[in-house]
Amino acid sequence: MNPALAILALFLAISLALGLLARRGRTMTLEQWSVGGRGFGAVFVFLLMAGEIYTTFTFLGGSGWAYGRGAPAFYILCYGAIAYSISYFLLPVIWRYATTHQLHSQADFFVRKYQSPALGVLVSLVGVVALVPYLVLQLKGLGIIVSETSYGALSVPAAVWISVTALVVYVILSGVHGSAWTAVLKDIMILGVAVALGIYLPWRYYGGLGPMFEAIEKAKPGFLTLPAKGMSVSWFVSTVLLTSLGFYMWPHAFSSTYTAKSEQVFRKNAAVMPLYQLVLLFVFFTGFAAILQVPGLTGAQADLSLLKVSKLAFGPVMVGLIGAAGLLTALVPGSMILMTASTILAKNVYRPLARSASEETISRLARGLVPVVALVAVYFTLEGGSAIVPLLLLGYNFVTQLFPSLLLSLPEKPLATPAGVMAGIVTGVATIAWTSLSSITLAKAFPDWPPVITDLNVGIVAMIANIVVLVVVSALTRKRARVAVAAATMVAVLVFVPTSRADDSNVPIATDPFSGGIPTTDPAGGTVLPAGTNVDRFTPVFAPIPLKNTQLGWGLGVMAGAIHRFDADTTVKPSTGVIGGFYTENDSWGLLAVEMARLAHDSWRLRGLASHCDINYDFFGIGEDAGNAGQSIPLNQTLDFGVAAVLRRVSTGLYLGGALMAMSTKVELQSGGAPGVPLPPGDSPRATLVAPGIQGELDTRDDDYWPTRGSLAKLKGWFFTDGLGSTRNFQRYMGGWTWYTHLPARQLVIAGNANLSAASGDVPFYALPSVGAGEYAFRGYEQGRYRDKVMVCAQAEARWHSSGRAGATAFAGFAQVAPSVGDLSNALVLPAGGIGVRYQMTQQYPMHLRLDYAWGRNEGLLYFAVAEAF
Amino acid sequence: MRRVPLHHWLATLPGLLILLGVPFANRVQARVLGMPFLLAWIVGCVLLTSLVMAIVGRLDDERARRTRSAGPPTGPGRAP
Numbered sequence: 001m002n003p004a005l006a007i008l009a010l011f012l013a014i015s016l017a018l019g020l021l022a023r024r025g026r027t028m029t030l031e032q033w034s035v036g037g038r039g040f041g042a043v044f045v046f047l048l049m050a051g052e053i054y055t056t057f058t059f060l061g062g063s064g065w066a067y068g069r070g071a072p073a074f075y076i077l078c079y080g081a082i083a084y085s086i087s088y089f090l091l092p093v094i095w096r097y098a099t100t101h102q103l104h105s106q107a108d109f110f111v112r113k114y115q116s117p118a119l120g121v122l123v124s125l126v127g128v129v130a131l132v133p134y135l136v137l138q139l140k141g142l143g144i145i146v147s148e149t150s151y152g153a154l155s156v157p158a159a160v161w162i163s164v165t166a167l168v169v170y171v172i173l174s175g176v177h178g179s180a181w182t183a184v185l186k187d188i189m190i191l192g193v194a195v196a197l198g199i200y201l202p203w204r205y206y207g208g209l210g211p212m213f214e215a216i217e218k219a220k221p222g223f224l225t226l227p228a229k230g231m232s233v234s235w236f237v238s239t240v241l242l243t244s245l246g247f248y249m250w251p252h253a254f255s256s257t258y259t260a261k262s263e264q265v266f267r268k269n270a271a272v273m274p275l276y277q278l279v280l281l282f283v284f285f286t287g288f289a290a291i292l293q294v295p296g297l298t299g300a301q302a303d304l305s306l307l308k309v310s311k312l313a314f315g316p317v318m319v320g321l322i323g324a325a326g327l328l329t330a331l332v333p334g335s336m337i338l339m340t341a342s343t344i345l346a347k348n349v350y351r352p353l354a355r356s357a358s359e360e361t362i363s364r365l366a367r368g369l370v371p372v373v374a375l376v377a378v379y380f381t382l383e384g385g386s387a388i389v390p391l392l393l394l395g396y397n398f399v400t401q402l403f404p405s406l407l408l409s410l411p412e413k414p415l416a417t418p419a420g421v422m423a424g425i426v427t428g429v430a431t432i433a434w435t436s437l438s439s440i441t442l443a444k445a446f447p448d449w450p451p452v453i454t455d456l457n458v459g460i461v462a463m464i465a466n467i468v469v470l471v472v473v474s475a476l477t478r479k480r481a482r483v484a485v486a487a488a489t490m491v492a493v494l495v496f497v498p499t500s501r502a503d504d505s506n507v508p509i510a511t512d513p514f515s516g517g518i519p520t521t522d523p524a525g526g527t528v529l530p531a532g533t534n535v536d537r538f539t540p541v542f543a544p545i546p547l548k549n550t551q552l553g554w555g556l557g558v559m560a561g562a563i564h565r566f567d568a569d570t571t572v573k574p575s576t577g578v579i580g581g582f583y584t585e586n587d588s589w590g591l592l593a594v595e596m597a598r599l600a601h602d603s604w605r606l607r608g609l610a611s612h613c614d615i616n617y618d619f620f621g622i623g624e625d626a627g628n629a630g631q632s633i634p635l636n637q638t639l640d641f642g643v644a645a646v647l648r649r650v651s652t653g654l655y656l657g658g659a660l661m662a663m664s665t666k667v668e669l670q671s672g673g674a675p676g677v678p679l680p681p682g683d684s685p686r687a688t689l690v691a692p693g694i695q696g697e698l699d700t701r702d703d704d705y706w707p708t709r710g711s712l713a714k715l716k717g718w719f720f721t722d723g724l725g726s727t728r729n730f731q732r733y734m735g736g737w738t739w740y741t742h743l744p745a746r747q748l749v750i751a752g753n754a755n756l757s758a759a760s761g762d763v764p765f766y767a768l769p770s771v772g773a774g775e776y777a778f779r780g781y782e783q784g785r786y787r788d789k790v791m792v793c794a795q796a797e798a799r800w801h802s803s804g805r806a807g808a809t810a811f812a813g814f815a816q817v818a819p820s821v822g823d824l825s826n827a828l829v830l831p832a833g834g835i836g837v838r839y840q841m842t843q844q845y846p847m848h849l850r851l852d853y854a855w856g857r858n859e860g861l862l863y864f865a866v867a868e869a870f
Numbered sequence: 871m872r873r874v875p876l877h878h879w880l881a882t883l884p885g886l887l888i889l890l891g892v893p894f895a896n897r898v899q900a901r902v903l904g905m906p907f908l909l910a911w912i913v914g915c916v917l918l919t920s921l922v923m924a925i926v927g928r929l930d931d932e933r934a935r936r937t938r939s940a941g942p943p944t945g946p947g948r949a950p
Contacts, residue, residue: 071908074909074912077912077913077916078888078915080916081885081915081916082884082888084919085884085885085922085923088923088926089878208904209903210903210904212904213901213904217898217906224898224906224908225897226896226908233892233893237889237892237893240889240892241889244885267927267930268927271927272920274917274919274923275916278916278917281913284909
């Protein structure tokens with residue numbers, strides 16, 4: 001046996017002895033075994049937490065990444081610092097709750113908070129699944145250390161088996177006390193060794209830090225900064241963010257906070273731990289020093305760099321001491337991980353399934369599981385080929401999925417429901433598992449997207465999926481999920497703003513004034529309030545309205561006006577009058593004024609609208625083939641128009657009347673555009689269009705903004721005629737029927753809609769029916785991409801509303817365009833579906849902010865608007 | 871919701887300097903103590919974390935003392 005190996009064996013013996021000594025004088029109840037009787041002061045908790053945090057990962061992985069990757073390794077130094085500042089606020093809250101309720105494990109916390117044993121089982125399983133790669137990397141480190149320091153006498157598998165046996169023995173015998181005492185020894189060793197190596201090696205081989213980094217920069221230009229692609233700034237920031245959130249989500253890190261004597265401990269540690277973190281700096285120096293001294297280690301081999309360069313620089317005795325430090329950095333966290341994994345398997349997975357099991361049985365089972373978990377880890381250690389850092393990142397991605405649920409559990413009453421939390425965690429974990437098994441990355445899935453997005457840690461995607469599902473399911477399973485939904489809406493907006501770029505070409509809200517677009521005169525808004533409700537006759541409304549239109553892009557509208565009543569009777573729906581304007585990112589803008597009045601107990605409906613718009617959009621041509629081709633030319637159109645309508649009630653809910661529309665418009669081609677999409681001759685530049693019209697509607701809805709029952713049928717005809725000064729003669733018809741019903745609880749509304757639009761005569765292209773435009777706004781297709789003389793559309797939507805302000809929807813449908821009604825049977829079916837969230841803007845009236853995402857044949861599109869689509 | 875004491879916002883400073891600062895600090899020059907600027911920036915942020923958390927801790931202690939001597943026996947915004 002060489003001296004290095006002898007030293008290693010000595011340290012192994014010492015750590016075993018320490019573990020056994022620590023056990024004396026204590027009865028090993030589960031409480032003692034797993035949380036040390038909750039009597040540890042700042043120093044011990046510090047050591048325990050440092051013990052878990054400074055592991056083989058830091059020692060070999062940190063130097064290995066500095067050696068193999070360069071600057072991206074710095075992330076390891078960052079996330080701890082952020083996690084510590086979070087810990088100052090987070091850990092005392094967790095500790096107080098855990099102490100009050102006598103909790104042992106992380107899963108206990110979730111079970112208690114959410115009152116759900118099933119959630120406990122899930123959290124435990126996620127924890128154990130994440131701990132396995134963490135344990136594997138410790139064993140990998142152990143194997144490397146022992147076989148390297150034996151100078152080839154021991155193979156890696158032999159080294160792994162020896163170390164794992166020692167590990168299992170002392171975990172079974174002494175539990176957490178063993179870990180704490182060995183941690184003392186370990187911390188002295190790692191500090192001494194890392195600092196000594198980090199100072200000595202650069203000095204010895206390069207004459208100092210400065211010369212060393214200069215030499216590296218010369219040999220590998222750009223190695224010391226983050227690359228423009230791959231592990232770029234974007235990767236760095238997202239990884240630091242995710243790992244700092246996941247830092248305390250590790251089951252062992254989480255439950256080691258329980259061992260503290262008082263919450264003061266965490267406050268002190270928040271200031272001290274970051275300094276301790278700097279040990280890593282010296283580990284990096286060692287890795288960097290190795291680059292030019294022991295070149296040629298690639299892939300997972302880079303993890304050997306620290307030991308290789310040590311062997312180059314020192315004799316066997318020193319190598320033995322370095323190896324011993326490494327051994328301890330694997331043993332302490334390894335024991336902690338093993339113990340945590342087996343405790344939670346026994347207590348939080350087995351017990352809920354076998355309720356009659358005694359404390360004694362659970363305690364024995366926990367210890368019995370130690371070798372089982374260890375064997376699983378040995379299997380993966382000897383089978384898998386990953387380097388140390390990617391293993392830890394995988395584990396981190398798993399545990400980080402618990403963070404949203406933890407955060408929402410902190411208020412006295414959790415903001416999410418057990419079902420929501422479980423669905424969210426499962427979604428997040430499944431996303432991680434799927435991406436890592438199929439090795440899909442954002443860069444591979446979306447090669448055209450900019451690296452700023454595709455370099456993001458894929459855990460971000462899982463996290464977003466997790467949050468969205470958590471919120472939607474929570475909302476569906478609970479009445480008051482307002483806060484959670486509001487938070488999710490914000491997250492969703494933040495996320496979709498960058499991703500919605502995919503559709504930045506686009507058509508105007510108002511190309512189709514004939515059946516809607518922005519300023520349709522029809523949603524004569526109103527909500528029936530119970531008789532005698534004390535409401536103001538005049539409710540001012542002022543709202544900045546962010547909007548996202550498929551053609552115009554993101555924009556901001558501002559609306560000021562009032563919901564007002566001509567009748568004192570609150571059972572009659574009120575009237576609405578507003579003026580407003582909007583501006584969007586493609587430089588489109590508009591102004592409008594609308595009044596939708598109900599007079600004499602709603603026996604008369606009067607509507608007026610005046611507007612000026614200047615919009616930029618893309619014209620795709622006419623007919624389904626043009627739509628499929630997707631080629632377009634950019635147009636600019638200005639419109640001045642006014643509409644007035646008078647409707648009279650003829651029987652309950654049935655209104656008939658007449659209207660007049662006048663508009664003056666100018667269409668011009670902007671520079672550029674695809675060949676083969678001609679602007680129809682005669683449609684440009686100017687036109688004056690005037691038409692009388694007839695309108696009829698049958699309205700039995702209980703509410704105009706958020707109907708829960710009843711239906712609305714509409715028929716309209718416009719007759720453009722030179723008799724009134726119109727430059728074109730044509731006709732335009734629209735018929736539509738929307739129907740609403742709700743489940744007994746009223747929380748879930750089902751809405752259905754079918755509509756048909758048609759035009760005949762000398763129709764300018766902008767007056768043709770088009771998919772996505774108009775008042776029953778079909779979602780999933782860019783507005784105006786499919787247009788022709790006839791359009792049919794059918795859609796259904798499930799709308800859920802909490803008793804608070806939040807809601808969510810799912811919708812699907814199809815549309816068709818054709819040159820005539822007879823051609824519809826051969827026309828292409830354009831299917832679409834999507835999901836959305838809602839937020840009620842005012843307490844009194846159920847008018848909502850609407851965020852929808854819809855998928856059609858060609859693409860996915862985001863919608864952001866006020867009021868429902870139909 | 872309970873009002874967040876002003877000095878608690880201080881604790882977000884090092885994190886923001888890392889997350890928002892790294893895109894700008896991603897370079898080799900100027901060297902600090904021989905280290906590339908990016909590494910030096912990160913080390914600075916870590917040191918700052920320690921300092922800031924010590925200050926926040928101190929301010930909280932002081933506030934707790936003031937509240938204790940001033941009145942309500944339940945302590946500084948904490949559960950009794």
